[in-house]
Amino acid sequence: MIDVKAYIESGVLEDYLGGNVSEQERREVECLSKIYPEIKTELDQIADTLEGLARAQAVKPPAALKDKIMAQLEFEDAPEENEQEEAEEAPVIPLNARPQGMQWRWLAAASVVGLIGVGVYFNARVDELSQKVALQTTELHQKNEWIAALNRAENQFVTLKGLDKSPSSSVRVVWNPTTQEVALNVLSLPQPATDKQYQLWALVDGKPVDLGVFDVKDDLQKMKLAAKADAFAVTLEKKGGSPTPTLTELYVMGKVG
Amino acid sequence: MFLKNNKYSEEELIELLRRQDRKAFNYLYDNYSDAIYGIVLKVVHTEEVAQDLMQDIFVKIWKNITQYDGSKGRLFTWMLNVARNSAIDYLRIKRPEIQDIDTAVYLVEGGQKAHDDWTTPELQEIVSRLRPEQQKLIEMVYWGGYTHEETAKQLDMPLGTVKTRVRGALQDLRKIFGA
Numbered sequence: 001m002i003d004v005k006a007y008i009e010s011g012v013l014e015d016y017l018g019g020n021v022s023e024q025e026r027r028e029v030e031c032l033s034k035i036y037p038e039i040k041t042e043l044d045q046i047a048d049t050l051e052g053l054a055r056a057q058a059v060k061p062p063a064a065l066k067d068k069i070m071a072q073l074e075f076e077d078a079p080e081e082n083e084q085e086e087a088e089e090a091p092v093i094p095l096n097a098r099p100q101g102m103q104w105r106w107l108a109a110a111s112v113v114g115l116i117g118v119g120v121y122f123n124a125r126v127d128e129l130s131q132k133v134a135l136q137t138t139e140l141h142q143k144n145e146w147i148a149a150l151n152r153a154e155n156q157f158v159t160l161k162g163l164d165k166s167p168s169s170s171v172r173v174v175w176n177p178t179t180q181e182v183a184l185n186v187l188s189l190p191q192p193a194t195d196k197q198y199q200l201w202a203l204v205d206g207k208p209v210d211l212g213v214f215d216v217k218d219d220l221q222k223m224k225l226a227a228k229a230d231a232f233a234v235t236l237e238k239k240g241g242s243p244t245p246t247l248t249e250l251y252v253m254g255k256v257g
Numbered sequence: 258m259f260l261k262n263n264k265y266s267e268e269e270l271i272e273l274l275r276r277q278d279r280k281a282f283n284y285l286y287d288n289y290s291d292a293i294y295g296i297v298l299k300v301v302h303t304e305e306v307a308q309d310l311m312q313d314i315f316v317k318i319w320k321n322i323t324q325y326d327g328s329k330g331r332l333f334t335w336m337l338n339v340a341r342n343s344a345i346d347y348l349r350i351k352r353p354e355i356q357d358i359d360t361a362v363y364l365v366e367g368g369q370k371a372h373d374d375w376t377t378p379e380l381q382e383i384v385s386r387l388r389p390e391q392q393k394l395i396e397m398v399y400w401g402g403y404t405h406e407e408t409a410k411q412l413d414m415p416l417g418t419v420k421t422r423v424r425g426a427l428q429d430l431r432k433i434f435g436a
Contacts, residue, residue, distance in 0.1 A: 009424075011420040011421065011423065011424040014420075014423055014424050014427055015405065015420075017330075017334060018398050018399050018423075019338055019341060019342070020398065020404055020405055030329050033329075034328065043330065044330075044331065045431060046427055046431070047330060047331045047333070047334045048331075048431075049427055049430050049431045050334070050337065050399065050427075051292070051331070051333045051334070051337075052430070053395070053399075053430060054292040054293075054295060054296055054333075054337065055291075055292045057292075057295040057296070057299070058291035058292045058294070058295040059291060059294050059295040059298055060290075060291050060294070061290055061291070061294040061307075061308065061311055062308070065290075065308055065311055065312070066286055066290070068312060069286070069311070069312050069315045069316065070282070070286075072312065072316050073277075073282065073316065073319050074277065075277050075278070075279040075282070076276055076277035076278065218280065
């Protein structure tokens with residue numbers, strides 16, 4: 001049993017958070033904070049203080065920095081890719097394995113195969129990465145255009161609210177009456193069956209005008225142009241869309257202005 | 258922009274980051290980059306260098322998030338350590354003259370004048386409630402990368418006094434933040 005109060009007052013917790021402790025002290029703090037809730041609480045409070053201080057002296061980095069950083073990271077937008085990567089990994093041969101008899105030949109052969117595998121794998125990775133960079137650059141240009149488009153003063157923002165079919169659904173539409181551009185952002189919509197797609201409509205003098213189909217994703221999606229619109233609505237249609245809306249599948253709607 | 262304004266708990270955020278989720282990284286960056294940048298600037302004093310380091314730091318955070326152990330402390334503390342270590346490594350490796358403590362203090366002091374421009378009114382308010390020697394200690398120990406021994410030597414103070422005062426300053430700050 002240690003004297004918890006004395007331990008806290010020794011200042012070792014402050015040292016720990018300042019990165020100013022030996023390896024042994026570090027383990028000690030980590031171990032004791034698991035055993036004694038008082039130490040854990042104290043540690044968290046000092047950490048909060050430091051965070052508060054850091055936030056008080058926060059400085060906003062230039063906006064371009066984020067894009068630069070994002071371009072260096074590999075995101076897992078498609079989850080199946082990860083599994084594939086693991087499957088492609090070269091076999092690992094323990095360094096301290098002591099093969100007996102003829103076994104080493106097999107191991108040597110296996111490691112050569114492994115090395116070739118690694119080479120092939122890396123080449124494939126390099127190709128994949130350069131494609132990704134190209135893709136991201138295009139994406140970035142598009143985004144910049146988007147931002148410019150979204151900042152125009154004449155833009156109309158319409159929030160389409162969920163109807164009886166799906167009250168919690170909601171979609172945001174941006175419409176520029178001058179350029180006629182329409183974009184939407186899914187705030188909340190149930191994921192449709194694979195053979196279905198949502199379709200956006202503009203209502204002009206009571207008549208629906210097709211503005212295209214879209215998927216449920218977080219990105220802003222560009223739709224067809226709309227010269228006029230009194231309201232916007234979204235219905236669930238067969239994949240690829242329908243010439244007229246299925247009114248029993250009306251999900252969200254919102255009036256312009 | 259009008260994208261969804263997601264809020265995550267720390268656990269959710271870490272889980273999503275481990276799955277290399279783009280939105281989670283966006284959130285992490287938007288919520289923490291200001292604080293981290295402020296600290297990096299305090300250590301290196303040059304915006305250009307600080308921005309290069311920010312890239313290293315956030316890439317490191319991204320790559321090493323699997324090593325973060327929530328039972329050992331807050332996410333911010335961990336990020337702060339990544340940031341501080343990167344900034345200090347930069348100073349020690351790229352600018353070996355910093356290893357000389359007198360030069361280092363000279364640079365810190367020079368830098369302090371330079372980064373007065375970056376100080377927010379909120380910080381001025383908080384810092385003004387600390388005694389000057391407390392301010393100096395916190396700056397050296399928490400953002401400047403000095404060990405307590407180096408701080409003691411530089412300020413010509415017994416090591417025990419440095420430790421007590423650093424702790425005292427943090428206690429005062431804690432009261433100011435109302436923690």
